[in-house]
Amino acid sequence: MMLSPEALAEGLRLYGLHLIVGSIRELPDGGAIFAARQGSERRIGWIGETSPFPAPDPRMSMRVQEHLVWIHPWTWAHYRILRERLPALSPTRCDRPASFGAGDRLGMATAAQIAALERYPVFPVLAQQSPRELARTGRDFRSVLLDAAWGVFASGFAGPFGADADHLQDDEQLRAAAEAGYSLYTFDLRRALARGPRPWEALSPLARSVVAELADRRVEAPQGPRTLEESALRAAACRYEPALEEVVRGAEILRDQGIDADLEVSVDETEEETTPEAHAFIAVYLQRRGVALWSLAPRFPGVFEKAVDYEGEVERFAQAAALHTAVARTFGGHRLSLHSGSEKFRILPVFREATGGRFHVKTSGTTWLQAVRVVARAVPALFAELYAIARAHLEESRRDYPIALQPEALPPALPDDPEAALADRAVRQLFHISYGVLLRERGPAIRALLEAHEAEHFTAVRENLERHLEALLK
Numbered sequence: 001m002m003l004s005p006e007a008l009a010e011g012l013r014l015y016g017l018h019l020i021v022g023s024i025r026e027l028p029d030g031g032a033i034f035a036a037r038q039g040s041e042r043r044i045g046w047i048g049e050t051s052p053f054p055a056p057d058p059r060m061s062m063r064v065q066e067h068l069v070w071i072h073p074w075t076w077a078h079y080r081i082l083r084e085r086l087p088a089l090s091p092t093r094c095d096r097p098a099s100f101g102a103g104d105r106l107g108m109a110t111a112a113q114i115a116a117l118e119r120y121p122v123f124p125v126l127a128q129q130s131p132r133e134l135a136r137t138g139r140d141f142r143s144v145l146l147d148a149a150w151g152v153f154a155s156g157f158a159g160p161f162g163a164d165a166d167h168l169q170d171d172e173q174l175r176a177a178a179e180a181g182y183s184l185y186t187f188d189l190r191r192a193l194a195r196g197p198r199p200w201e202a203l204s205p206l207a208r209s210v211v212a213e214l215a216d217r218r219v220e221a222p223q224g225p226r227t228l229e230e231s232a233l234r235a236a237a238c239r240y241e242p243a244l245e246e247v248v249r250g251a252e253i254l255r256d257q258g259i260d261a262d263l264e265v266s267v268d269e270t271e272e273e274t275t276p277e278a279h280a281f282i283a284v285y286l287q288r289r290g291v292a293l294w295s296l297a298p299r300f301p302g303v304f305e306k307a308v309d310y311e312g313e314v315e316r317f318a319q320a321a322a323l324h325t326a327v328a329r330t331f332g333g334h335r336l337s338l339h340s341g342s343e344k345f346r347i348l349p350v351f352r353e354a355t356g357g358r359f360h361v362k363t364s365g366t367t368w369l370q371a372v373r374v375v376a377r378a379v380p381a382l383f384a385e386l387y388a389i390a391r392a393h394l395e396e397s398r399r400d401y402p403i404a405l406q407p408e409a410l411p412p413a414l415p416d417d418p419e420a421a422l423a424d425r426a427v428r429q430l431f432h433i434s435y436g437v438l439l440r441e442r443g444p445a446i447r448a449l450l451e452a453h454e455a456e457h458f459t460a461v462r463e464n465l466e467r468h469l470e471a472l473l474k
Contacts, residue, residue, distance in 0.1 A: 003032075003047060003067045011064030012036060017043060017071065022156040027085065035074075035154040040451055042074035042150055044082065052085065053078050076142055079149055089149050091163035091183040093262050094123045094294070097335075097357055100472075101125035101164055102465060103364025105137055105435050106371055107144065108450055110151020112461035113367065118157065120469045125184060126151065127163035128364060131173045132400050136436025141165060141180040166362070167266060174250050178259055184294075186264040187250055192243035193270060200238055207241045210284050219276060221326040223319055232277035237285075240278060244285050251291045262294035264360070268339040269402070273320070274298035276327050283331040295360050297337035298324050302347075304340040306365055306403055307432035308425055310347045317347050321354035335359055341468070342366035342432075348472040363468060365432045369422070370460040371450055372431045376418030378453050382445060387414055387427070389441050390434035397434040405429045 009019040016038055023035035031048030046053070051061075051070040060071040072078050083089040100122040102113040110126050117124040127148035134140055145163050152161060165177030167188040174185065215230035247265060254261055265282060267274055279298060286293050301320050302312025310317065321336065328334050337360040338344070338351050351359060376383040390397065391410055398405065409426035422428050431438075439446065450457045 003065060008034070008045075008047075008064055008069070011062065011069065012045070015060075015062060015071075017045075019045075020154045023154045025086065025156065033082070033086070035150070036071070038071075040448075042154075044072045044074055044078055044153075046070040046072065052081055074146070074150055076146055079146055082153075083149070086153075088157070088159035089152055091127065091145070091181065092160045093183050093260065094125075094162055094360075095160060096121065096123040097359075098352075098473075099123040099125060099162070099335075099360045100469070101128040101162075101166075101360065101362040101364075102367060103128040103133070103166070103362070104144075104147065104151075105129070105133055105364065105368045105439075106447065106450070107139070107147030107150075108447070108457070109367050109371070109461045110148045111155040112458040113465055114151060114155050114157045114161075115458070116462045116465035116469060119466070120473055122469070122473075123160070123162060125162035125164045125360075125362075127161075127182070128166055128362065129164075130167035130186075130188075131169065132167060133364070133435075137439055141177045141182065145180050145182065162262070164264075164362075168250070171250065171253060174253055178254060178257055182261070184262045184264065185250065185254065186266050186297075187247045188266045188269070189240070189243040189247075190267075190269050192246050193239065193267070195242065197235075197238040198242050200234060203237055203241055206288055207237045207285065210281060210288060211237050214277070214280050214284060217280070217330075219280075219323070219326045219330050221323045223322065226276060226323060226326070228277050228280055232275055233281055236275065236278040236281040240282055241285065244282060244289070247286065248289045248291055263291065264295040264297060264337055265293060266297040266337070266339065268297040268299050268304075268337075270299050272299065273301050274324070276323055279324055279327045280331050283328070283334065287332060293332055293334045295335045295337040296324075296328065297339050297360075297362075300324075300338075304344070305429065306340070306342070306401060307369065307428045308343055310344045314346055314350060318350045318354055321351055325355045325358075337362065342369075345468075345471045348468065349474060352472050361468075361472060363465075365435075366464060366468070367461055368435050369428065369432060370464050371446070371457060373418070373422060374453055374457045374460055375446060375449055376422060378449060378456070380416070380418065382442070382449065383418060383421075384414055386434075386438050386442060386446075387421075387430075390430050390438060393434065393437040394430065397430075397437055401433045403429060403433060405433075 018037045020035040034045040036043040127145045163182040164184040165182045169191045211233045219226045341361040342363045414421040
């Protein structure tokens with residue numbers, strides 16, 4: 001590209017456009033592409049005599065020096081065209097032993113998340129949201145991926161990255177994520193398991209044969225060998241076979257569409273701890289049904305409350321993680337996944353050590369809390385208003401989140417110091433789960449403030465994720 005960034009920025013300024021300098025990418029066929037902003041709107045810039053996008057408004061093509069520059073809105077249709085030219089903008093399967101998911105409920109934090117994640121030896125999963133989060137934020141799988149891809153594009157990140165359709169519970173959700181092009185599908189078995197176990201007599205011959213195959217098998221764990229018990233395997237088969245058939249159906253839907261993706265099974269939000277027998281049955285049953293398991297998120301011992309550190313015996317967690325790692329290595333080689341990784345600093349290094357560095361960790365709420373922190377610092381009056389709204393809607397917000405927070409734990413008013421306010425466990429937990437209500441009631445004000453304080457928001461998100469990654473990988 002013969003046009004300098006300085007000349008391009010000056011030419012764009014005449015049209016009310018702000019060049020995002022680090023986004024400029026030269027194209028193999030000559031010319032270049034870049035990201036720009038026009039007020040709060042996202043724009044794609046294309047330098048070349050022709051543009052691959054549908055014809056723009058004539059006012060949005062210009063000459064900068066001798067170069068023709070085309071300006072297009074950042075839309076789903078344009079993103080689909082662009083990722084054909086720039087494969088780095090398409091999510092891909094994980095290609096590293098360690099991976100880390102960073103959800104973004106606002107769609108404004110991906111560039112900051114990249115700035116943290118690219119410094120560490122982890123595969124970044126940037127578009128990570130669940131249907132529960134989508135319903136509360138008014139987004140869909142397309143818009144989440146579009147926001148994440150903008151962060152990749154605008155930051156100049158060369159990839160690769162993943163996109164996680166998290167906590168899927170039905171085929172409609174799966175198909176929506178598949179249509180958008182996600183690369184990781186997390187099947188949440190909670191709803192299927194709530195229907196209750198199937199009688200042993202009603203199990204398939206396959207389920208019974210898996211129990212027979214696994215009974216009395218030894219798993220070599222660091223704390224010593226563990227023999228899988230037939231009674232626990234039978235219980236696991238009765239409990240899990242109906243739910244696993246939903247995973248099989250989901251895998252078949254993806255296969256029929258020609259989608260090659262990473263598949264995770266999540267049982268982390270069940271009430272009972274996941275036994276090694278249940279883990280082994282899940283892994284082997286899916287193998288026999290032709291499903292390649294990429295990751296399993298067990299229900300570990302201890303309490304995983306939102307927005308606070310792990311509560312429980314760290315040594316007991318370590319032993320469970322090591323045993324589940326041994327099961328995973330024995331029956332398929334998949335990785336373990338730690339959900340609710342936000343603020344779990346006590347166990348992050350333990351999890352990395354127990355898994356031998358082969359793991360997946362998910363965070364989401366912690367990035368949202370950094371947005372709240374920026375609001376608190378910048379406009380205390382808005383922060384106080386958000387607190388009052390969240391407090392009034394506690395029962396609504398806690399509906400989908402198992403959390404011990406009680407109304408009487410919340411102070412009637414916040415201290416003047418925002419850091420002191422967010423240091424309060426109850427206040428922090430309230431904000432963590434109240435994102436849906438707050439975005440519904442005051443979303444435009446929150447977004448406008450974060451845009452006005454973009455640098456502070458970027459720094460807060462980056463530094464917070466770096467703190468998690470340092471704890472995990474140190």
